[in-house]
Amino acid sequence: MKLKTLAQISAIAALAGIGMPAFAQQTVTWWDFFAGGDGVRMKALIEQFNEEHPDVQIEGTTLEWGVPFYTKVRTSAAVGRGPDLMTYHLSRMPLGLSEGVLTPITAADLDAAGLSEGDFFASSLDAAKGPDGTLYAVPFDIHSIVLYYNKTYLEGTRFLDDEGKLTGIESLADFEEALQAAADNGSEAPVTYATGDDGGTYRVFYTLLSQQGGTLISEDGEVLPGDSAEKAVKALEIMTNWHDQGWQPEQALYEASVALFTSGKSAFQLNGVWEVPTMKDLEKNGNLGFEWGAVEIPKLMDTRTTWADSHAWAIPVQGDEEMDPAKREAVMQVIGWMEKHAIQWADAGHIPAYKPVAESDEFKTMEPNATYSSLADGATYDPRSEVAGVASPAYDAAQNIISPAMHGYLSAEDAIEQVKSELESKMN
Template sequence: MRLFKTLLLGTALTLGAMPALAKETVIWWDFLSGGDGVRMKALIDGFNKEHPDIQIQGTTLEWGVPFYTKVRTASAVGEGPDVMTYHLSRAPLGLEENVLSEITNEDLATAELKRSDFFEAPIDAATKDGKLYAVPFDIHALILYYNADLLEGSPYLDANGKLTGINSIEDFDAALAWAKEKGVETPVTYQTGGEGGVWRVFYTLLSQQGGEFVTNGEVLSGDNAEKAAKAIDIMSKWRENGWAPEQAEYEASVALFSAGKSAFQLNGVWEVPTFKDLEKSGKLGFKWGAVEVPALLGKRATWADSHAFAIPNEGDKTISGEKRAAVMTVIGWMEKHAIGWADAGHIPAYKAVTTSDEYKAMEPNATYASLAEAAVFDPKTTITGVASPAYDAALNIIAPAIQGYMSGADAVEQIKADLQDKLQ
């Protein structure tokens, strides 16, 4: 009897020591800093509070090459995360390196999602041979910011102070000339001295002509070369006329606009919170807005990329069972709560959020959300995308060309010579 009581007591103590719910820990890696990092941390905290049975353990790594190098090496030896953020422009390289695990329809069903829930462009960017390898979280793209105060009295503001009358490159050039004549220091600002800003503007102008950077395994073949040269020459003219800054680094290019020294800024949606915060604190001394980049060269098109959620392979395997179900639960929750991510300026890829009344009330976000239907992602190659050889070419070839060191045509020949052999 004493032994029986002892066994009962031991069993009771063991049960009492167990948690009320067994937890599934999801190892999460991202590259998100600044405002993006703050917002993602809030989303992770929100998920963890609602899901005592699944807990995200997050780690933030350095953006760009360091992140993707870490992912590749960790995945190869089976020490990667359970889920990670991933730029869709990097998906072709990730697939070549066998990093990305296929997201099946069954996986999506676990997350209570389906492909048709998302905008077409990011789903296409995440797909190869009909198979999905990441779940898009947003569309982040180039947009056109404008200073309404500096444009006061011009033909480029309507009665409500909204941008109007810019429907071609001639219209835009005329607006820049008008601003210069009125004493605006730098009519249009963008990152002229860095790979990211140069590539995004160049690729937008190329795409608006119907041009393609890579076709049939060739870089800027056929009339794509002429279209690329025209894009570069337009950017060069902006600099030559004193309309755009000389070799501006990213921070300096943003500061020109926030200080009221530029009538326009070509930059990503991610700077929207910067100007909202400055406006709220009373440190922004002008009215501003942001719109989809107008069809300056005949076609609605703008450079875009997506942050997405991906599951890395672990060597020759991938996570399965309850762990994979937990990961998909995380992804599904994040998509349905993407309004918290939209606050960072991004356009949610999950259409139910973008079409919601809450999102429609967000400005200028709701105004430029139209670009989701005109987004142009980088080609599906291993030489393009974030921290790629194409970005290197933007810095080392296109940037010098727009500073007057060579013509657009000569720059194109150098780009082709530099990148063709790297294209596999």
């Protein structure tokens, strides 16, 4: 029932002298960090929820993504001035637990939301738990980097099948053959990603490391344990080779790396699923001069896996105060509704973490999401460490050490040794 409709009924009832049953409206204060297309879609979901729930109203605020958001969460939780509900990256779960800003999500909470742990992909659910198995967040999506491709540069090669879909990339050698074929067909930067930025560099590096079975930080806090340092060197050498061959852009920041692909200069783009709306909007408006697709990152090394993270729902600590049970029930009602309407969030390129939506007929026909949704089962999340995850020292090391190394400013061996030393120093 919409608020306007409720008001009209109330007015009619008042004129007729009929009493209306009273209800206690709950206001759920909400913080998120969504901008761009994500922000538009989230605001639409909030508006729809509010229209359908006159008894529970979301009062939303969007804050700056990254360090500013998590800093504000920490300071507000300490003094009891935080929101009732917030979005949270699961890669920052270790930080949240160390700071003591997250409250456990109980089985009773999930029940109030109409949810259960079995409703979620195991990879995202595990990332939402603490070391002891306690749930501290409810996953909303799985977002990863995928391989976008421009069909123009692959025409006449073995890398397009009869339906114009990407095929034949089953190893690093295959991928590099495709890059050279694209270069021969006139691609200015056969593969583009943010080579001068933290996120783009880190996610490609971490994927190549993980596909070798390497570990950046072990569960007991060891940086590059065992032979992982050698595997990290190998990952960096691959990225350096792409630079040396002229296949990837020179120190490209995020926006420039995206522009290389959308303007038709790159055959491939290694970037997040969140750029799917950009591609669809350009295509819809007639501003895209080529046919494109997007697939799960191929198995380039030993294992099929890809860096991934999740946006999730979390309930922060409120200083020394306990949340009123009725308010908490309202918060869980919001979470449950959002999960069950996640198909609208999937329109932003994400994979729903809530399996009933991810496995629905509607999602199965949503392209290119359905094509790369297989990555949900094999995703590798960031290490469970306070120095890893979004806006962390690990990301800083990617920008300050790995990126310069692949541009020739220091050797892969020296760079990985510096990464190891840098991350270890942040743990002390």
